[in-house]
Amino acid sequence: MRPIWAVARNLITEVLRMRALLIFSVCVLALCTVGFAFWLHTTDGRADQETQTFLSYSLSFSWHYLAFFTIFTSIATISRDIKRKEIYTVATKPISRAGVLLGKFLGMALLNLVLLALVGGTIYAAARILQRTEPTTQDERLRMAELVFTARHAVTPPLPDVAEQVHQQIEKDIKAERTRAREQGADLDAQTIRNMRFALKHDYTKQFILRQRTVPPGQHIIWHFANVKPAQDASDLVFIRYKQDVSITPRDLTIAGQWAFGPDPDVIHTGTHLTTHNSIRTVHEFAVPTSAVSDQGDLYVAYRNPPANAPTTIVFPPKGKREIGIQALYVATSFEANYLRTLLAMYLRLLFLAVLGTALGAWLSFPVAVLVLLIIFVFGLSSNFILDAVKWSAGDLLRTFARAIVLVLPEFAAYDPVPQIEKGRIVSDQLLFNASVFMLGIKGSLAALFGYAVFRIRELARVIV
Numbered sequence: 187m188r189p190i191w192a193v194a195r196n197l198i199t200e201v202l203r204m205r206a207l208l209i210f211s212v213c214v215l216a217l218c219t220v221g222f223a224f225w226l227h228t229t230d231g232r233a234d235q236e237t238q239t240f241l242s243y244s245l246s247f248s249w250h251y252l253a254f255f256t257i258f259t260s261i262a263t264i265s266r267d268i269k270r271k272e273i274y275t276v277a278t279k280p281i282s283r284a285g286v287l288l289g290k291f292l293g294m295a296l297l298n299l300v301l302l303a304l305v306g307g308t309i310y311a312a313a314r315i316l317q318r319t320e321p322t323t324q325d326e327r328l329r330m331a332e333l334v335f336t337a338r339h340a341v342t343p344p345l346p347d348v349a350e351q352v353h354q355q356i357e358k359d360i361k362a363e364r365t366r367a368r369e370q371g372a373d374l375d376a377q378t379i380r381n382m383r384f385a386l387k388h389d390y391t392k393q394f395i396l397r398q399r400t401v402p403p404g405q406h407i408i409w410h411f412a413n414v415k416p417a418q419d420a421s422d423l424v425f426i427r428y429k430q431d432v433s434i435t436p437r438d439l440t441i442a443g444q445w446a447f448g449p450d451p452d453v454i455h456t457g458t459h460l461t462t463h464n465s466i467r468t469v470h471e472f473a474v475p476t477s478a479v480s481d482q483g484d485l486y487v488a489y490r491n492p493p494a495n496a497p498t499t500i501v502f503p504p505k506g507k508r509e510i511g512i513q514a515l516y517v518a519t520s521f522e523a524n525y526l527r528t529l530l531a532m533y534l535r536l537l538f539l540a541v542l543g544t545a546l547g548a549w550l551s552f553p554v555a556v557l558v559l560l561i562i563f564v565f566g567l568s569s570n571f572i573l574d575a576v577k578w579s580a581g582d583l584l585r586t587f588a589r590a591i592v593l594v595l596p597e598f599a600a601y602d603p604v605p606q607i608e609k610g611r612i613v614s615d616q617l618l619f620n621a622s623v624f625m626l627g628i629k630g631s632l633a634a635l636f637g638y639a640v641f642r643i644r645e646l647a648r649v650i651v
Contacts, residue, residue, distance in 0.1 A: 193289025260543025545637025
């Protein structure tokens with residue numbers, strides 16, 4: 187183990203000797219953290235929005251900068267040793283080639299840990315300074331604490347099962363289309379029918395779900411939120427976050443609403459009532475006491491569209507597989523704990539880049555390894571966009587190929603914790619588990635084993651007799 191630690195210490199020493207790189211890194215990171223916070227302090231925006239912007243941009247920029255630093259350094263640290271023949275002084279020592287790669291990775295892991303801790307600590311301190319200096323009223327301070335410096339967990343009601351309705355409607359449309367084609371002396375081939383089913387399934391699913399999220403005047407809708415586990419402190423509240431659309435836009439762009447909430451399914455008659463008058467197409471929240479949640483974590487929320495709104499119909503718009511029309515939010519942990527979870531998720535992605543950089547540098551030249559890893563990096567950041575782009579492709583082969591690539595390459599976008607902490611949401615255990623097990627544990631291990639297998643049989647020098 188001592189030789190491995192020696193390789194790790196040697197890597198850190200080499201990086202510390204690059205004073206120009208270190209000075210440049212410190213200046214850039216300081217400018218984009220402290221400098222950005224100072225610039226936001228001079229603007230006239232809302233305090234909570236300024237702090238959210240600071241957390242989002244500073245954390246994102248810092249991670250991307252450290253990612254590029256990891257890519258170039260992890261590749262250069264071993265490919266340069268091989269090119270300059272400095273690897274000979276290491277290979278002749280009592281250490282295996284696996285130990286060399288492990289030492290290089292360990293050095294990058296420690297270096298990233300120190301850098302991320304410094305940057306994360308600076309960003310946290312700047313954010314707390316903004317919390318004290320930006321709010322000018324008590325309402326702004328409360329809003330800052332409720333929306334930014336918190337870690338709320340979001341619970342969404344289950345989407346209705348409309349699969350059977352969608353299937354029947356699709357088959358009806360295909361039958362009608364085949365009838366029209368046969369009247370013209372043709373017929374639909376199997377590929378065309380498959381493409382129609384794929385395209386119509388998305389449209390009809392969204393359409394039928396939207397119908398069940400529509401509330402005509404005089405009618406109501408009830409949502410069930412399960413596993414709502416607010417903190418035990420009686421002062422903690424559950425927040426109902428919702429967004430309303432309308433069939434007919436009112437002149438003043440506002441709409442009235444009647445709400446009821448409580449632990450009983452018959453919430454319309456047994457729950458606590460609340461009247462709202464809010465702007466449409468805007469996200470709003472109202473607080474619910476923890477007493478409205480049952481001991482089993484059940485919360486029922488009802489909305490009634492008053493007859494006075496006629497003829498306007500209210501819509502709580504869904505999006506994709508996640509219901510964003512209405513959510514229940516409750517405080518799950520402290521901001522500090524959530525911030526550490528954010529840094530951990532960022533660190534796991536840096537570790538994966540260090541694994542790939544070390545593996546690629548062990549068998550490719552520096553320019554080629556950098557190019558390959560940058561391609562993987564860009565794909566990982568845009569994996570969601572690529573999947574959406576090929577989703578509507580006419581060929582099944584392209585969709586299958588894109589899914590296969592996603593299974594092999596990392597999905598950095600899926601493991602990004604910044605959007606969560608920016609909104610005051612908790613970085614979920616599922617995100618950390620997927621990043622550590624699937625990305626780093628499985629994909630990272632496969633990349634490391636492949637790099638070691640090539641490095642083990644690679645000829646570093648020829649023996650001349």
